[in-house]
Each structure stands twice: as C-alpha cells, then as structure tokens.
Amino acid sequence: MAHRWKNNLTRADATPYEAFLNRRQLMGGALGLGLVGAAGMARAQAIPLEPNSYEDITQYNNYYEFGTGKGDPARNAHTLTTDPWTVVIDGMVDNPGDYSMAQIMEAMTIEERIYRFRCVEAWSMVIPWNGFELADLLNLAGVQEGGKYVAFETALRPDEMPGVRFPVLDWPYVEGLRLDEAMHPLTIMATGIYDKPIPNQNGAPMRLVVPWKYGFKSIKSIVRITVTDQEPPTSWNKANGREYGFYSNVNPEVDHPRWSQATERAVGGGLFAKRQPTLMFNGYETEVASLYDGMDLRANY
Ligand code: MTE
Numbered sequence: 095m096a097h098r099w100k101n102n103l104t105r106a107d108a109t110p111y112e113a114f115l116n117r118r119q120l121m122g123g124a125l126g127l128g129l130v131g132a133a134g135m136a137r138a139q140a141i142p143l144e145p146n147s148y149e150d151i152t153q154y155n156n157y158y159e160f161g162t163g164k165g166d167p168a169r170n171a172h173t174l175t176t177d178p179w180t181v182v183i184d185g186m187v188d189n190p191g192d193y194s195m196a197q198i199m200e201a202m203t204i205e206e207r208i209y210r211f212r213c214v215e216a217w218s219m220v221i222p223w224n225g226f227e228l229a230d231l232l233n234l235a236g237v238q239e240g241g242k243y244v245a246f247e248t249a250l251r252p253d254e255m256p257g258v259r260f261p262v263l264d265w266p267y268v269e270g271l272r273l274d275e276a277m278h279p280l281t282i283m284a285t286g287i288y289d290k291p292i293p294n295q296n297g298a299p300m301r302l303v304v305p306w307k308y309g310f311k312s313i314k315s316i317v318r319i320t321v322t323d324q325e326p327p328t329s330w331n332k333a334n335g336r337e338y339g340f341y342s343n344v345n346p347e348v349d350h351p352r353w354s355q356a357t358e359r360a361v362g363g364g365l366f367a368k369r370q371p372t373l374m375f376n377g378y379e380t381e382v383a384s385l386y387d388g389m390d391l392r393a394n395y
Pocket residue numbers: 151154155156157158159212213214248267295296297308309310311312313314315
C-alpha cells in the first residue's frame with residue numbers, strides 16, 4: 095500500500111524539550127514570514143520529547159475491562175485471547191464482513207509513529223507506536239457515499255475481562271470519530287510498541303490512536319468498525335456527558351469541569367518534575383486545526 099505520510103518520524107528525529115521550545119520560538123518569528131517548511135513544522139510540533147520507556151508505557155495504563163487501577167491492566171490483561179482475532183467492518187462500506195487480523199496485517203504497511211499521548215486525567219507520555227493508517231483499512235473496506243462517522247467497539251468477554259463485572263462503564267467500550275478525523279493521516283491503528291507486538295494491556299491486537307485527542311478516544315482491542323451517517327455514542331460521554339464530549343480534542347484553554355487542562359504531568363519524569371504546558375491539539379495544531387475551522391471548541395468539547 096502506498097506510503098504517503100511525510101511526517102514519518104523515527105526515534106532519531108526525537109527533539110529534546112529545550113530544543114523544541116527554542117525551535118518553536120524561532121519558528122514563531124519565521125512562520126509569520128512564511129519561511130518554515132511544512133515538514134520542519136510538523137517535526138517540531140510532533141516530537142517535543144524522548145519516548146517514554148517500554149516499562150512506563152506498558153505498566154501504567156487505563157483499560158477498565160481489566161480493573162481501574164493503573165497497574166491492573168498489566169497484571170490482569172494476560173487472560174485476553176488475541177489470536178485468532180476477527181474485526182467486523184460493516185455499515186456504509188462496499189466490502190462489509192469479517193476481517194481476520196492476519197488478513198489485515200497482510201494488507202497493511204506497518205510503520206513507526208512517535209506520538210505524544212495526553213490522557214484527559216492530565217498525564218502524558220511519548221509513545222513509539224507501530225501501526226498503519228486507519229484510512230488504509232477504511233479504503234480497503236470502501237467507504238460509501240454518505241458515510242459521515244466511524245464507530246468502534248472493544249471486545250466484551252466477561253470470562254477474560256475481570257473488570258466488566260463492575261458497571262463502571264456501559265460495556266462494551268465504544269468510541270467514534272467523524273469520517274474526516276478517521277481518514278486523517280495522523281490517525282492510526284497501533285499493532286506494536288517499540289517494534290514489539292502491542293501488549294494486551296495496551297490494546298492488543300489492534301487499538302486506535304488519535305494523537306490530538308484525549309487518550310480515551312483511543313479505543314483498545316477493537317472487534318467492530320462501523321461506517322455510519324449518525325454521530326456514534328461514546329462510552330465516556332454516556333457515563334458523564336457534561337465532562338466528556340464527542341470531540342475531546344486536547345485543548346489547554348478548555349478545562350475539565352473538575353481540573354485544569356493547561357498543564358500535564360509527564361509520566362516517568364520523577365516525583366519532583368515540573369508539570370509541562372499542554373499544547374493545543376496536543377502539539378498537532380498545524381496538521382489538524384483545519385478540521386475544526388469555524389467550530390466553537392468550547393461548545394464542542
Ligand atoms: N479502551 C478500552 N476498551 N477501555 C478503556 O478503559 N481507556 C482509555 C483508552 N482506551 C480505555 C480504552 C483511556 S482513558 C486512555 S488514557 C487510554 O486508553 C490509555 O492507553 P494506554 O493504557 O495504552 O496508555
């Protein structure tokens with residue numbers, strides 16, 4: 095499949111935070127004069143930090159199907175059977191049906207994407223994902239005219255998921271994107287971390303990653319993808335619609351009703367590390383702001 099994303103960063107591209115800030119300041123001036131190439135901008139915005147350690151990324155998780163503690167998923171998610179795995183792709187597509195994970199992996203081009211990851215709880219990491227663009231999978235299924243949204247569903251297996259005995263959320267976990275968000279080249283399906291198969295606690299065998307949105311949009315262990323013309327329900331919106339909207343774009347200027355979103359704690363930074371400023375659209379403003387032209391981001395939180 096065509097390799098068409100220009101922001102294909104590798105670990106060698108990671109920019110130390112100070113260099114990132116300096117470059118941003120420099121670019122602020124240069125930008126006004128239209129002197130900065132798109133690639134330079136994308137790189138400076140996308141990679142402000144070194145990736146977190148494999149341990150940070152795989153031991154500090156949110157995956158409520160395996161418990162609500164940060165260490166519960168790493169402890170409990172080994173019970174999830176991820177092979178074989180089938181994903182149903184249905185709704186407004188030309189080729190609906192059951193797609194085996196093997197079939198999907200065969201058809202997709204896997205690449206590394208180092209992305210910032212910002213949880214709505216105001217912690218963040220930098221994660222070197224391996225995966226493919228969701229657009230490639232949707233194109234394989236053939237999105238039909240009139241499709242406006244994409245709905246996603248996580249597996250629901252009470253025998254393998256100790257956390258679903260508790261009604262913390264209305265299981266199965268569901269999420270959704272607008273079609274243009276789903277087709278955006280930054281939106282990927284992650285199947286690996288640090289060039290290893292993605293661990294169960296991180297959403298094996300395949301989870302969504304939408305780096306400019308709060309982490310809860312990045313739904314794990316997906317078994318169904320449905321193209322629809324209706325805005326899909328989302329788990330956290332159903333649980334508390336006042337606190338969690340459909341869009342959930344990272345925005346330092348729109349606070350959560352119970353805490354500020356202006357800053358974040360970088361996981362792995364140590365107990366006394368300073369909080370760091372949260373960036374508009376989590377640092378991906380250049381790439382995605384145009385998706386929301388003219389939209390009131392406060393009303394559409
Ligand atoms: N997907 C499912 N199925 N269940 C969950 O509880 N938690 C979400 C998201 N996807 C969640 C989920 C939240 S709140 C976050 S912050 C991220 O997964 C955490 O991803 P990570 O554990 O890989 O860092």
